[in-house]
Amino acid sequence: MRVLVVEDDDRVARGLLTALRHAGYEVHRVATAADALRAAPADVVLLDLGLPDGDGLDVLRELRHRPGTAVITVTARGEERERVLGLRAGADDYVVKPFGTSELLARIEAVLRRTRTHRAEPESDGPIQVGALQISTSTRAVTLDGEPLSLTRKEFDLLALLAARAGEVVSRDFIVDQVWQAHWEAPSRTLDTHIAALRGKVGGHVKIETVRGVGYRLAT
Ligand code: CA
Numbered sequence: 001m002r003v004l005v006v007e008d009d010d011r012v013a014r015g016l017l018t019a020l021r022h023a024g025y026e027v028h029r030v031a032t033a034a035d036a037l038r039a040a041p042a043d044v045v046l047l048d049l050g051l052p053d054g055d056g057l058d059v060l061r062e063l064r065h066r067p068g069t070a071v072i073t074v075t076a077r078g079e080e081r082e083r084v085l086g087l088r089a090g091a092d093d094y095v096v097k098p099f100g101t102s103e104l105l106a107r108i109e110a111v112l113r114r115t116r117t118h119r120a121e122p123e124s125d126g127p128i129q130v131g132a133l134q135i136s137t138s139t140r141a142v143t144l145d146g147e148p149l150s151l152t153r154k155e156f157d158l159l160a161l162l163a164a165r166a167g168e169v170v171s172r173d174f175i176v177d178q179v180w181q182a183h184w185e186a187p188s189r190t191l192d193t194h195i196a197a198l199r200g201k202v203g204g205h206v207k208i209e210t211v212r213g214v215g216y217r218l219a220t
Contacts, residue, residue: 001112004042005029006059007074008052012097016046019101025108033059041069043115044108047091048074049082057082057089064090064152067140070111074099088190090152130166130220132205135159144205154179155198158191162208162218171215 003020007013008031020027030036033054036047045063049056056073063071073086073094083094092111095104127136132145140156142149151159157179162170176191195216199208207219 001044002026002028002040002042003108004036004039004045006033006036006045006051006056007031007048008050009048012048015101016104019104020108023105037062041066043068043070044111045069045071046074046095046104046108047071049079049086050076057085060086060089060091064154065150067153067156068115070115072107072111088193090154092153128160128163128166130163130206130218133159133163133202135163144202149201151198151201154194155201158194159198159202159218162216166218167220169211169215169217173215175215 001024003025005013005016005020005027007016007029010031013029013031017027017029028039028042030039031052033051033056036045036051036059047056047060047063049060051059060071060073063069070092071090073083073091074097075082075086075094076097079096083096086094092114093107095107127134129135134143135156136142137160142151142156142159158175161175161178172188172191176188179194180190195208195210202208209217209219211217
């Protein structure tokens with residue numbers, strides 16, 4: 001498993017590298033947003049949001065288009081707004097400085113478990129097909145009327161979840177649990193935001209219905 005550490009503080013980075021290598025990860029470190037985007041793909045990116053050459057959130061948005069890469073944001077204590085923006089932009093989790101090594105390793109293991117679960121979804125009975133929508137859970141590719149659709153990681157997870165249960169009402173709690181496995185508060189609005197973004201992308205082809213007070217349903 002490969003971990004990319006994006007951290008401009010040498011002292012913090014050194015500690016992280018030592019701990020992660022000790023835990024058996026292959027670790028690579030960069031100190032700038034530009035290098036983070038140039039770095040080889042990683043299974044997990046530990047992303048400091050305060051970088052010298054740019055906004056870590058921009059890096060995050062860019063990384064979101066790379067399937068199979070989980071992102072954990074790293075922020076300083078008190079930067080609650082940054083953490084929330086990070087989660088909204090699709091971060092899988094966050095840690096707050098100063099954090100303990102065991103907490104960090106536990107969070108990395110948790111996001112990897114989720115990523116692997118998603119990847120390991122069986123596709124023996126082929127991709128999910130709902131009307132003009134086709135979703136491959138193994139390659140995480142989505143096409144609409146044969147045209148590739150660009151989704152963020154969370155949007156993909158959300159759409160795949162609804163499509164696998166097309167025609168059924170999927171409760172908000174279930175969605176939040178499956179897609180975010182959230183330990184953070186108030187994910188409700190985040191779910192609505194992602195639904196709105198998805199609706200914008202699937203347009204008139206696929207209808208995501210709101211079932212008031214319950215959840216959502218992908219119409220067949
Ligand atoms: Ca920093």
